[in-house]
Amino acid sequence: MKQKMVVLSGAGISAESGIKTFRDSGGLWEGHDVMEVASPQGWARNPELVLDFYNQRRKQARNCKPNGAHHALVELEREFDVHIITQNVDNLHEKAGSSKVLHLHGELFKAQSSLDPKLIYDLSIIDINLGDKCERGSQLRPNVVWFGEPVFAMDPAIEITRKADLFLVIGTSLQVYPAASLIDFVPKSKPIYLIDPQPITTYNRQNVIQIQDKAVNGMERFKSILNKR
Structure with missing residues (x-):
C-alpha cells in the first residue's frame, strides 16, 4: 500500500x-x-x-503551462498516494496531470452564484x-474565496492532512490563514518538508526539513532526499 x-x-x-x-x-x-x-x-x-x-x-x-515542479508531483504518484491541497485558483496541477487536487480558495475556471x-x-x-x-x-x-469569506474546503483538507505519512509545503510561506494552520494537523511523528526561497519558522514541530529554494529546483532536491530514505 x-x-x-x-x-x-x-x-x-x-x-x-x-x-x-x-x-x-x-x-x-x-x-x-x-x-x-x-x-x-x-x-x-x-x-x-x-x-x-x-x-x-x-x-x-x-x-500558462505547468512547470517542472508540477510535473514532479505527478511523477511522485507512481510511488505515493499524492493528495494536493492548493491555495492557488489556477488549474496548473490539473493540466500537469495530478489526479487528486483540492482547491482551498476556489477555482479560476469556474463561476458561482452570488x-x-x-x-x-x-x-x-x-x-x-x-x-x-x-x-x-x-x-x-x-x-x-475573497478576503473575509469562509474557506469551505478547510474541513476536507484537515481530514486529508490528519492521514498524511509525509507532508510537503511548496511555494507558500505559511502566512495565509486558515490554510497555514494545516501544518498543525500533520501527525506529530510524520516528516514535514518545506520548499520555499525564504526560511520558514515552524513552532513546536519536529521532523521538519527545509529546502530553501524555488519550486522547480526545490522539487528536484526533494526527490533526491526521498531517494535516499
Whole structure:
C-alpha cells in the first residue's frame, strides 16, 4: 500500500509558470489594490471591475503551462498516494496531470452564484459578464474565496492532512490563514518538508526539513532526499 503524501501548494509554484502573485508587489495585484478585486466590499462597489479583473486572469492562466515542479508531483504518484491541497485558483496541477487536487480558495475556471456559494458552474467560455446569471437568477461571480469569506474546503483538507505519512509545503510561506494552520494537523511523528526561497519558522514541530529554494529546483532536491530514505 502506498504511503500518503499530502502537498500544500501556494503561489510560488505557479509563479515559475508566469502567474503573478499580489504578495510580491506590495499588496497590488496587476496594478489593483487587492481589496478592490478580492473582497465582498470591492464586489459590491464595482462588480464590473471585479469581473473584468478575473476575466483577464483567466486569459493569462489559459496561456500558462505547468512547470517542472508540477510535473514532479505527478511523477511522485507512481510511488505515493499524492493528495494536493492548493491555495492557488489556477488549474496548473490539473493540466500537469495530478489526479487528486483540492482547491482551498476556489477555482479560476469556474463561476458561482452570488446568492448561493454552493451553486458552482464550469465555465464553458472564459468571460463572466454583468447579466450572466445562475439558475436562481442571481449574478454569476468568480468562484474565488475573497478576503473575509469562509474557506469551505478547510474541513476536507484537515481530514486529508490528519492521514498524511509525509507532508510537503511548496511555494507558500505559511502566512495565509486558515490554510497555514494545516501544518498543525500533520501527525506529530510524520516528516514535514518545506520548499520555499525564504526560511520558514515552524513552532513546536519536529521532523521538519527545509529546502530553501524555488519550486522547480526545490522539487528536484526533494526527490533526491526521498531517494535516499
